[in-house]
Amino acid sequence: MTLIAPHITAFLQQRLPVERRASVNTCDSYAYAFKLLFTYASRRLKVPPSQLHLEQLDPDLIVGFLNYLETERHNGPSSRNTRLAAIKSFMHFMEYRAPTALEHIRRVLAVPSKKADARLVKHLTIEEMQCILDAPVPNRRDGVRDRAMLHLCFAAGLRVSELVGLRLDNVQLGPHPSVLVHGKGRRERCLPLWRETTSALRAWMAVRGQAPFPELFLNARGEPMSRAGFEYILRKHARTAASRCPSLNNRRVSPHLLRHTCALRILEATQDLRKVSLWLGHAHMQTTEIYTRADPSVKLEALEAVTPPTLRSGRFKATDALIASLTPSTVMQRRRHQT
Template sequence: MTALAPHLSSYLLEYLPRDRGASRHTTDSYAYSFQLLVTFAAQRLKIRPSEIALEQLSTELILDFLDHIETSRANKPRTRNARLAAFKSFFRYLEYRAPACLGQSMQVHAIPSKRVVQPLVAYLSRDELQAVLDVPDRHSASGLRDRAMLHLAYAAGLRVSELTALRLDDLAQPGLDTVHILGKGRRQRVLPLWKETRAVLGDWMRVRPTNGADALFLNQRGEAMTRHGFASRLATHVARAARKAPSLAQKHVSPHVLRHTCAIHTLEATGDIRRVALWLGHSSVQSTEIYLRVDPVHKLEILDASAAPAVRRGVFTGVSDRLLAMLAGARSS
């Protein structure tokens, strides 16, 4: 039997961050997936987690665990698939480090992901967005910080992890006219900033504490703003903005909704899905096509600019082709 603990420790602490260059968020997510799996397996096998062997992580046990998180933890299929992706990555890592588990690895990789419904993305109208941007207090340091975070998250279409990872030197000094972003998959992009965005960033930089971390946005303790911290501040401002824009009360506005809003507004302004992909830092235009299912203005423009082709209907008669002759012979025989 092959002990699980040494291989799992090496995978999470060395292979992912050092060899694969995985982000801290990816490593944390994979570690939490295995924390849940190991706890489930220990209870099922009635042994201590540190005593679990690789061979005991059978496909049957993994499938039971995936069913468990959907039923007992009310996880959605997307979460289930994310957990399964972590397990498949680990077993791929094991293929040349524990050759005895090669057959087991192939069985784990054969576990299918669940198909998920692709919902329409949620986004804010321009009036709703403006109501949210106007809420933070312009006369307090925390209000200026929140105002700058909201403007930058929307203007650059940032993921919340990209926003909270920004450092002071990621902003072009002293004009604050561009921002350097290290995105998903270690993809870098440099985006120009609008005049209004530069103004609110300048307001924050003038009151930003100088004795804190080098993160661009700091919390009340002088530490880097966290993902949950930004989500909490956003929820507070959305609740207040709903007084001016009542339709916000019917929407769940997460930090990612600001990114979706940027994408939709950019698509409406440019009509070019490739520009949206470059702005958001997508690796493929296929990732950006979800916004084409949302934007009715773009669809109408495509219909208006296109006309049905005047093609006459034809028939396949008198065509000399060996394949068609063979097919015709096969039908008559």
């Protein structure tokens, strides 16, 4: 039997951050996945989490855990598959650390992912986005900061982790304003800034003041802005904007919704999916293709470029007594006779 505690510690502290150079967000996500798994396994097997063995995490328990995520925690297929990916990554790590458990590991690796619905990406209209950008009142320090964060998040199509992780030296406000973004997978991208975004950033940096932290955006305590902090700020200004734009009342406005809105604006302006992919920092073009399903202009171009087949005119003639009795005129006549 292979005690799992020392191996999961090595996986989270050595394998992910050092050997794989995974981001802090990835490490945190994997750690949380195993926290949920070990809590579930401990409750089901009546064993303390620190005393769990690798062989106890069999396919039946893993499938039961995944079902628990969906039924009791109400996670969607995407979150379910993310937790399963963390488990499989750990099992690959264990292949050379516990060769005697290879057959068990392969059975766990055979647990399939769940297919998720490919829904259209949600986005905001130009009017809705403008109302949110105008919501912060720039006569206070926090209003100046919030306006700069909202403008930059939308204009650059940033993930929330990319936004709160920006440092002062990542922003260039010289002759050609730009921002250096450290994205997922340790991929960097340099994006130009609109004049309005540059003005909002200049206003914030003028009132930011000196702080012992290199991060660009600070909270009310003068500490680096957190993910939860920006999500709260966005929800607050979305509620304010809803008073002028009623369509926002039924919308759940998240940082990723601003990213989707930016992507669709770029696609509409350029009609070039490759430019959208570069702007968002996607590793694969397949990820960017979701925006072609949401952008109706792409389908309209195809519709206009194709000549539709001619439709032969004619009327349907019933050739059977039953079919003839089911025509609307016959049914109406029968009702009149009955009345």
